[in-house]
Amino acid sequence: MTFEEALKLVEEKASVYWGTYRVENLVNDLQETYAPKIKMPQKIMLVFMEMKFNYQVDFEFFWKLMGDCVATDYLRENYKEEEIMTAWLHPELVEVKE
Incomplete structure (x- = not known):
């Protein structure tokens, strides 16, 4: 709609x-x-939010810095890049999945 x-x-x-x-x-x-919810396991979400809020890096730097990280591998395998960017821009849409 x-x-x-x-x-x-x-x-x-x-x-x-x-x-x-x-x-x-x-x-x-x-x-x-x-604005669909983006569901992530808690461990992945915590790494993601740590980079966004505590280190306050931009998205491109996050992607480069996390290049070989398990969290980034998980994100790349399970989400479209647009979903990850949306989560970065609108963290209120991120929800913990079991």
């Missing part, structure tokens, strides 16, 4: 009877499409 489709849907369906449940579903659909 695009943002235009969502706005059209809200305009068509919006009323006092539409209810917050449907609006929440709409927002959740948009989140899944445009």
